[in-house]
Amino acid sequence: MFRISFPPPGRKRRVGTLLAVVCASTLVIVLGEPSGNDPAAAAPQAARPTPVVEPSQPSVEASPVEPSAAPTPTPTRTPPEQRLDDLWHDKGWDLSDYSASEFVQDACDMADQTDFLPEQVGESVPQALAMRAASQKSGAEALRAGVPLLCPKWAKALKKSLSGRYDRWITDDTYDIGTSPTQIPPGTYRTEGDIADCYWERTAANGDIIDNGLANVARKITVHISATDSTFTSEGCGVWTPVH
Structure with a gap:
């Protein structure tokens, strides 16, 4: 025999409630997500990241390649020796067997040596320089034009x-009196x-001795040469320099 039992009254109410929930869930699945008015449904929708649209990069066109310009030639500068020799040819200077650059360079070297060892x-x-000229x-x-260059x-x-x-x-020698x-x-x-052993003498035009001196040992000797003297001779006296 079959026994039919009925749920108690309270259980019937719970079963009804369960059926109502199942029906509501079915409607949600069938009809889709709830509208935006539902705060519970809107929250996950707002959490979705907004896609970032990258700015479009401007297209870069390849610039045309300019042909390389030819380098400007650097002007060559004429050496001072050549400039001096060109001037020598133009002016026709008489320097015997010297070129102008050789003559002036010798004078420059002589000046350097004189300045380095004046007493010698x-x-x-x-x-x-005057003797060289x-x-x-x-x-x-030649020296007037060449010394500033060389x-x-x-x-x-x-x-x-x-x-x-x-x-x-x-120095030791016999000199004429004059201005050349x-x-x-x-x-x-x-x-x-x-x-x-220093000997010196002043002579007149006729060769007569005007004055002379011999010093076996001395530290200083002074001599006055007159404009009327003809020559002056020095032997073993070192270097005489003007007294100003």
Whole structure:
């Protein structure tokens, strides 16, 4: 025999409620998500990240390649020696067997040596340059143009030598009295140092001795040369320099 049992009254109410929930869930599945008015449904929707749209990059067109320009040639500068020799040819300077650059370079070297060992050379730098200028017919013109190019540090000394206003030093020799580079101008001269067996003399135009002296041992000797003297001779006296 079959027994039909009925649920108690309270159980019937719970079964009804369960059926109602199942029906509601079925409706949700069938009809889709609830509308945006439902706060519980809107929360997960708002949490979705908004897709970021990258800005479009402008297209870069390849610029045309410019043809490389030819380099500008650097102007070559004429060496000072060549410029001096060109001037020598243009002016027709008479320097015997020297070119202008050779003649001036020798004068520059002579000035350097004189400045380095003045007592040994026995000349002042202007005197050495003056002697060099006087050694050739066009020597002064070549030095005037060439010294500023090849040894500009001696330009002032050259100016003195060409003007004739420079110190003349006297070493062992016989000199004529005068104002040319190869002569000794009148004036007072002095030699100093360890002097031994020094002989000097002043002579007149007829060869007579005006004055002379012999010093076996001395530290200083002073001599005055007059404009009327003809020559002055020095032997073993060292270097005589002007007294100013």
